[in-house]
Amino acid sequence: EGLTLVPHIPPGITELQQLDPVRFGTKRLYLATVGKGPVTAVQVNGKPWREFDKDSVFLPYADTPDEAFIVIGLGGHAAAYPLPVNRISTLTLYPYIRPQVLSQEEKHLVELKMQAEAFQARLTAAGFGHSYEAAHAELIVQSIRAAQGRQSLLATGRIARLPEVSEAAADKSYVDAASGLYEGLAKLMKTYGQSSDERERKIAALWNKKK
Numbered sequence: 001e002g003l004t005l006v007p008h009i010p011p012g013i014t015e016l017q018q019l020d021p022v023r024f025g026t027k028r029l030y031l032a033t034v035g036k037g038p039v040t041a042v043q044v045n046g047k048p049w050r051e052f053d054k055d056s057v058f059l060p061y062a063d064t065p066d067e068a069f070i071v072i073g074l075g076g077h078a079a080a081y082p083l084p085v086n087r088i089s090t091l092t093l094y095p096y097i098r099p100q101v102l103s104q105e106e107k108h109l110v111e112l113k114m115q116a117e118a119f120q121a122r123l124t125a126a127g128f129g130h131s132y133e134a135a136h137a138e139l140i141v142q143s144i145r146a147a148q149g150r151q152s153l154l155a156t157g158r159i160a161r162l163p164e165v166s167e168a169a170a171d172k173s174y175v176d177a178a179s180g181l182y183e184g185l186a187k188l189m190k191t192y193g194q195s196s197d198e199r200e201r202k203i204a205a206l207w208n209k210k211k
Contacts, residue, residue: 001060001061002058002059002060002061002064003024003029003058003059003061003064004056004057004058004059005031005056005057005058005059005070005072006055006056007033007039007056007057007072007074009033009036009074011036013036014034014035014036015032015033015034015035016031016032016033017030017031017032018030018031018032021067023132023135024059024061024064025061026066026130026131027061027064027065027066027067027068028066028067028068029059029064029068029070030067030068030069030070031070031072032069032070032071032072033071033072033073033074034071034072034073034074034077034078034079034080035073035074035075035076035077036074036075037074037075037076038054038055038074038075039052039053039054039055039056039057039072039073039074040054040073040074040075040076040077041072041073041077041078041079042057042070042071042072042073042079043070043071043073043079043080044059044064044065044068044069044070044071045065045068045069046069048079049070049079052072057070057072105171105175106148106151108175108179109144109147109148109175109178110144112140112144112178112179112182113140113141113144113145115182116137116138116140116141116144116182116185117137117141119137119206119207120134120137120138120141122206122209123137123203123206126202126206128203128206131203133185133188133203136181136184136185136188137185139181140178140181140182140185143174143177143178143181144178146174147174147175147177147178150170150174185207186207189203189204189207189208190204192204192207193205193208
């Protein structure tokens with residue numbers, strides 16, 4: 001029927017924005033807090049929201065917008081923040097510069113990205129474009145773009161290289177993050193293929209078309 005948000009913000013933080021959405025059914029929630037202490041004001045998409053108390057905010061599913069920018073004012077602060085948030089990323093400004101020769105890790109990431117994007121396209125065509133599974137695939141794509149964007153920034157000198165051992169560890173962490181997200185989705189699709197739920201079997205079939 002609804003979702004209850006209970007802010008637990010560390011005391012040293014007085015302003016927080018979450019740029020990646022929380023998925024609530026087919027809805028996407030972007031959360032922000034201003035101030036510290038009890039909840040004293042809430043806005044949803046720039047309009048006052050009344051369903052809250054000092055400890056929590058309640059979002060009835062039917063009344064929550066499909067894309068909701070939620071600002072929670074704490075300790076007497078007004079729930080006012082520029083909305084929607086500016087989501088232009090460094091990756092938009094500095095797209096991936098593909099090297100002439102790809103390393104094994106880069107080839108692996110390119111392949112995973114292509115598979116995730118193709119799965120997204122099949123889900124959208126089948127009417128599952130706003131599903132959790134599509135969002136998981138999008139997270140894989142974003143993770144790989146982040147890894148590629150980092151390499152572009154290094155190549156153009158916009159960020160400094162770390163010491164050799166740290167640089168190798170940083171590179172590996174990006175590859176491991178993307179690979180882990182992909183493997184998690186692959187395991188989920190395996191369980192979907194054996195599910196008694198018709199929807200899950202349909203999505204598994206869309207996943208298996210990649211083979």
